[in-house]
Amino acid sequence: MTEKLNIALIGCGAIARYHLDGILEGEGRVVVTAVVDAAPDKAAAFASETGATPFESIETALAEGDFDAVDIMLPHDLHEWAATVCLAAGKHVLMEKPMAPTLDACERILTKAEESGRVFMIAENAQYWPEIVRAGELINAGAIGDVITARAAFIVQFDEYWFPDRKAWRYDRDRTGGGICIDGGSHWIRPLRMWLGEIDEVVAVLGNPLEAMQGESLCRALFRHRSGVVASFDAMMIDTVLAPEPWWRVTGTKGEILIDGGFDGGLMLCDADHRDGTPIMEPAGYARSFAPEIDDFARAVLDGSKPVAPARHALGELRAALALYRSADSRNWEKVWDD
Numbered sequence: 001m002t003e004k005l006n007i008a009l010i011g012c013g014a015i016a017r018y019h020l021d022g023i024l025e026g027e028g029r030v031v032v033t034a035v036v037d038a039a040p041d042k043a044a045a046f047a048s049e050t051g052a053t054p055f056e057s058i059e060t061a062l063a064e065g066d067f068d069a070v071d072i073m074l075p076h077d078l079h080e081w082a083a084t085v086c087l088a089a090g091k092h093v094l095m096e097k098p099m100a101p102t103l104d105a106c107e108r109i110l111t112k113a114e115e116s117g118r119v120f121m122i123a124e125n126a127q128y129w130p131e132i133v134r135a136g137e138l139i140n141a142g143a144i145g146d147v148i149t150a151r152a153a154f155i156v157q158f159d160e161y162w163f164p165d166r167k168a169w170r171y172d173r174d175r176t177g178g179g180i181c182i183d184g185g186s187h188w189i190r191p192l193r194m195w196l197g198e199i200d201e202v203v204a205v206l207g208n209p210l211e212a213m214q215g216e217s218l219c220r221a222l223f224r225h226r227s228g229v230v231a232s233f234d235a236m237m238i239d240t241v242l243a244p245e246p247w248w249r250v251t252g253t254k255g256e257i258l259i260d261g262g263f264d265g266g267l268m269l270c271d272a273d274h275r276d277g278t279p280i281m282e283p284a285g286y287a288r289s290f291a292p293e294i295d296d297f298a299r300a301v302l303d304g305s306k307p308v309a310p311a312r313h314a315l316g317e318l319r320a321a322l323a324l325y326r327s328a329d330s331r332n333w334e335k336v337w338d339d
Helices: 014-025 040-050 058-064 076-088 103-115 130-140 184-196 286-302 311-330
Strands: 003-011 028-038 053-055 069-074 092-096 120-123 147-157 200-209 218-225 230-238 248-252 255-259 267-271 274-279
Touching: 003 058, 003 286, 014 028, 014 040, 014 286, 028 040, 028 058, 028 286, 040 053, 053 058, 058 076, 058 274, 069 076, 069 120, 069 286, 076 255, 092 286, 103 120, 103 200, 103 286, 103 311, 120 130, 120 286, 120 311, 130 184, 130 267, 130 286, 147 184, 184 200, 184 218, 184 248, 184 311, 200 311, 218 311
Parallel strands: 003 028, 003 069, 028 053, 069 092, 092 120, 147 230
Antiparallel strands: 147 248, 200 218, 218 230, 248 255, 255 267, 267 274
């Protein structure tokens, strides 16, 4: 457990803060030795904090930097190029979701990763979100009986984290591949897959209340899982005042699990003994998912262990988003998988 993994942070935007905090809070096996961003001030800030060498391009970092792995946190349209270049250079790759905006691009990346023999992992931090993990344990233990239905509600107020300026790449559908479903919505879709099994088909209506955003900023959808359970998926980002509501609700034959709507966390169990609900754990929240995610990647590289979820598993969120888009056009149920 003493071996260290030298890593380069590629992209020093908002999500990089969470990744670096996860590295600092984790098992201590990851060392940031390089930081890369086309904006010199952003790279310099992360370099000052970590002692890493700053670079303005991936090419220069690969040629001159000292690292064995990369953590790619770039706009979606750059994922295929960045992952391919880094894998070709012999680097292990951790990359933010989605793997790429299209399935064809994802398959090309997966092929390059397999050929490289290096660890390739998609950073879907919902897989490690403490409340999500604990909810899964409760469901598997029968705490709410048999699951009847569930709701995931990705409802967030528009703020500068998402769009720091009017030229933010998330406004551009060509760069993202869509809107909020393909982007942040994946963090709400993954838990449904964890708890209820794979999604079979979806039906959806999309809207654009956030006018400056080319992709959808509103989605109302139903997911039919292969287990037969039907769940709802709601997503909305809008510049207004939003009332509090749970981000997840799972209903069973013996009770319900609620996960608070907010990044600070909170998990409640409602059952016959606690009809008004009882807290199940100390709130942990979104930010506490990054340390176990980074540690999982480090163990895969240093110890040869398998990540909790293989990279190909992340195609499930992308396929669900793409099926939502098809359904909005066809006004029909659309299959998520080809088989």
